[in-house]
Amino acid sequence: MHSRIDLVLATDLDGTFLHPDTNGTMPPLYKVIRDNRDKIVLIFVTGRGYESILSLLDDPSFPMPDYIIADVGATVLKRQAETFIPVMPLQNEIAEKWPGREAVLNSVNSIAGLQLQEVPQERRCSFFYGNETALADVKVIAESLDLAILTSAGRYLDFLPAGVSKGHSLTQLLQAEDLPKEKVLVAGDTLNDLSLMQAGYRGVVVSNGEPALKNAIKEQTPAQEIYLAQTEGPCGILEAIHYHGFHTNFDTGDARKQAPQGSADLVIVYHRQPFDEIRQGHRYVREQPKSPNGILPTLLGLFAEGKKGAWVAWSQQDSRDPEGFEVNVAVDKERYPHLVASRVALTADDVNIFYKQFSKEAFWPIIFSFPERVSFVEEHWLHFCEVNRLFAQRTAAVAALGATVWIHDYNLWMTPAYLRDLRPDLKIAFFHHTAFPGADVFNILPWKGQIVASLLKCDYVGFHIPRYVENFIDVVRSNVATQILEKECCAPTYLTYGCALGVDEMPRAIQTPYGVLKVGAHPVGIDNTKIKTIANQSATHKLISSLLEEANGRKIILSVERLDYVKGPIEKMLAYEKFLEKYPEWHDKLIMLNIVTPAAPGMEIYEKTRENLDQVVGRINGRFSRMGWTPVRYFYRSIPFEELVSFYVAADIAWITPLRDGLNLVCKEYISAKAASSTLGVLVLSEFAGAAVELKGAVLTNPYDENSMIQSLLAALRLDAHESAFRMQALIQRVQEYDVQAWGRDFLKFRGV
Numbered sequence: 001m002h003s004r005i006d007l008v009l010a011t012d013l014d015g016t017f018l019h020p021d022t023n024g025t026m027p028p029l030y031k032v033i034r035d036n037r038d039k040i041v042l043i044f045v046t047g048r049g050y051e052s053i054l055s056l057l058d059d060p061s062f063p064m065p066d067y068i069i070a071d072v073g074a075t076v077l078k079r080q081a082e083t084f085i086p087v088m089p090l091q092n093e094i095a096e097k098w099p100g101r102e103a104v105l106n107s108v109n110s111i112a113g114l115q116l117q118e119v120p121q122e123r124r125c126s127f128f129y130g131n132e133t134a135l136a137d138v139k140v141i142a143e144s145l146d147l148a149i150l151t152s153a154g155r156y157l158d159f160l161p162a163g164v165s166k167g168h169s170l171t172q173l174l175q176a177e178d179l180p181k182e183k184v185l186v187a188g189d190t191l192n193d194l195s196l197m198q199a200g201y202r203g204v205v206v207s208n209g210e211p212a213l214k215n216a217i218k219e220q221t222p223a224q225e226i227y228l229a230q231t232e233g234p235c236g237i238l239e240a241i242h243y244h245g246f247h248t249n250f251d252t253g254d255a256r257k258q259a260p261q262g263s264a265d266l267v268i269v270y271h272r273q274p275f276d277e278i279r280q281g282h283r284y285v286r287e288q289p290k291s292p293n294g295i296l297p298t299l300l301g302l303f304a305e306g307k308k309g310a311w312v313a314w315s316q317q318d319s320r321d322p323e324g325f326e327v328n329v330a331v332d333k334e335r336y337p338h339l340v341a342s343r344v345a346l347t348a349d350d351v352n353i354f355y356k357q358f359s360k361e362a363f364w365p366i367i368f369s370f371p372e373r374v375s376f377v378e379e380h381w382l383h384f385c386e387v388n389r390l391f392a393q394r395t396a397a398v399a400a401l402g403a404t405v406w407i408h409d410y411n412l413w414m415t416p417a418y419l420r421d422l423r424p425d426l427k428i429a430f431f432h433h434t435a436f437p438g439a440d441v442f443n444i445l446p447w448k449g450q451i452v453a454s455l456l457k458c459d460y461v462g463f464h465i466p467r468y469v470e471n472f473i474d475v476v477r478s479n480v481a482t483q484i485l486e487k488e489c490c491a492p493t494y495l496t497y498g499c500a501l502g503v504d505e506m507p508r509a510i511q512t513p514y515g516v517l518k519v520g521a522h523p524v525g526i527d528n529t530k531i532k533t534i535a536n537q538s539a540t541h542k543l544i545s546s547l548l549e550e551a552n553g554r555k556i557i558l559s560v561e562r563l564d565y566v567k568g569p570i571e572k573m574l575a576y577e578k579f580l581e582k583y584p585e586w587h588d589k590l591i592m593l594n595i596v597t598p599a600a601p602g603m604e605i606y607e608k609t610r611e612n613l614d615q616v617v618g619r620i621n622g623r624f625s626r627m628g629w630t631p632v633r634y635f636y637r638s639i640p641f642e643e644l645v646s647f648y649v650a651a652d653i654a655w656i657t658p659l660r661d662g663l664n665l666v667c668k669e670y671i672s673a674k675a676a677s678s679t680l681g682v683l684v685l686s687e688f689a690g691a692a693v694e695l696k697g698a699v700l701t702n703p704y705d706e707n708s709m710i711q712s713l714l715a716a717l718r719l720d721a722h723e724s725a726f727r728m729q730a731l732i733q734r735v736q737e738y739d740v741q742a743w744g745r746d747f748l749k750f751r752g753v
Helices: 011-017 028-035 050-057 088-095 099-109 132-144 166-176 191-196 211-220 233-243 295-303 348-367 378-398 415-422 448-455 466-477 528-535 538-551 569-583 606-623 641-650 666-677 706-718 722-737 738-751
Strands: 009-012 038-043 066-068 075-080 083-086 114-116 125-129 147-152 158-161 186-187 202-205 226-228 264-267 276-280 284-289 309-316 328-332 335-345 401-408 426-430 462-463 483-489 505-512 515-521 555-562 589-596 632-635 651-658 682-686 700-701
Touching: 009 083, 009 233, 009 448, 011 233, 028 038, 028 233, 038 166, 050 066, 050 448, 066 166, 075 088, 075 166, 083 088, 088 166, 099 125, 099 132, 125 132, 132 147, 132 158, 132 462, 147 191, 147 483, 166 186, 166 191, 186 191, 186 233, 191 202, 191 211, 202 211, 202 233, 202 483, 233 415, 233 682, 264 378, 284 589, 309 348, 309 378, 335 348, 335 378, 348 378, 378 401, 378 415, 401 415, 401 738, 415 426, 415 448, 415 515, 426 738, 448 466, 462 466, 466 515, 528 641, 528 666, 555 666, 555 682, 569 589, 569 606, 569 706, 589 641, 606 632, 641 666, 651 666, 651 706, 666 722, 682 706, 682 722, 700 706
Parallel strands: 009 038, 009 186, 038 066, 186 202, 202 226, 264 309, 264 401, 309 335, 401 426, 426 462, 462 515, 555 589, 555 651, 589 632, 651 682, 682 700
Antiparallel strands: 066 075, 075 083, 114 125, 125 158, 147 158, 276 284, 328 335, 483 505, 505 515
């Protein structure tokens, strides 16, 4: 089996195999290893504990080791499928020599100048030491316990089982696994790697190595066997591979080759194209988007001043390589002459698995904290990663040197990892248009580590509100070593203690093994100008008059939401039914307009929600209707945005009560329409909608508590004109100040775009 092996690379991690700058770029050595996995055996030989290595293995660009020697030789593991198991009986022999952590601590508690290292470790005990006097006392204690001690960098000290070291464990492993000793290359950078260099194998000390190690090598080891590299970290290892002649049986020539680059200074990566694509016969025709989504024109507006740019999105085609398919097409030659849509061709099956099934059935329930609804399919995850890789490849091909790439939303979670691998020169920003859960929910995902590793390859990650920033940092800290570098107070911009999603401060920058990551909160705004234009149209006035005439003096309660269990449509209707039971005096004095937008075709997970909603609405109208009054007017269809603005203006109350929501733009549209029409209204808003921490002036409610729902609705109905005007003015001020254009500018401040 081992006749095909051309190199057994046994390398230390920090400072050696890990890039010293930890800036998220992929060293050329990693590509060499990945391209030659059938010829190279990779062994990590490190002072870290196994637990602290796990997060590194989640990075898709990081080579997976075949073996791990951790704890300075006290832990020896081999890879078996997707996990690592102890190498027996070698691991047992080491364990039998270890008296236990408490025995060491009890023996050294009287020695001044020792400080315990609180790090993950097994079968060893690590300290910082401050003087040689302490070291002399330590040696005496080590002899009494039949233990070895190891020091490095003039401050680190380890108690180890007798005879155990990196070099000894490596030799024992090679023998146990029948690995060719003549093919071994050892690599290190500190004095605790000396035992590797003295074990009789060819080796390398990288240029950033500790001087004490280099001096010891020169004094004790034949110079031709241990190479002192001219470059740092993994580049120094690659240098030694050539020096020792290991490269002759595998190719390293294109290791530094970077993906082709384009000319776009700013690249938007979004699943949606900046236009609608309509199939007519055997071809697709592009049209202006009909969606009221203000994000699309805002993002397009970033290219209005002649900036060279690209918009990467999918285009559904009959195959991934359709005949005559134009990858790069102009978006609007007159308004954006230097902007192209760079498309990833996906089949209907691709879209169905990647978006409609996996993203909605595995990620969506986790994002919104409904773990009981999840469905995990490993094959779908692999397909998801494949599609993300296609997005990364397309982005790498169009981005200019040093360009800014702005990736949007959770269905592209793995794109940063693949993109950083291809183009380490890029500035990568990521924005979540959804909520983000805490670690206890997010970590249910089987692929949590890979997703976190990917997001940590970004320069900036944004969310709607501070709570989601805090949740994200919570998730990161549960997966990798994390240091918070900078924080920011949330008040007075956001509610802190007065809302379920409030926090008093949020991190703004963290340090992880991947480098420094900046984070922030940027709640998406809306296009107030568009809403004002619609509100002033004669057709809008006509529809408003018709709605008010039909209401005939009754209060209009408006509910607008997409069909989704996350929006809580059933809970809302059950609360409304209970309200009508409890307060019969409101019968025939109000009308509820319940507008539910159908889910996209193929979203089977919402069918049960639709059935239940139909039943509850039917029961309410059956129980309470009377001649001339129907308590619920139910619209299960997409309402054109122009008509929706009329509903906003006419409504006395907007009842927006999702169980969870990343932000919720409907409530902002309602406020904007009220401002444009100079009419009063009351916003009743779930405190679990992200917008709740931003929109001071809303009547907050807990959608999980039926009584809270009923009482908040009652309070809104009874609100007098003065308080209603006071609340609405506060809402209008925020919505107008932080509109969608302000959101776009604010987010890109991190890069100065």
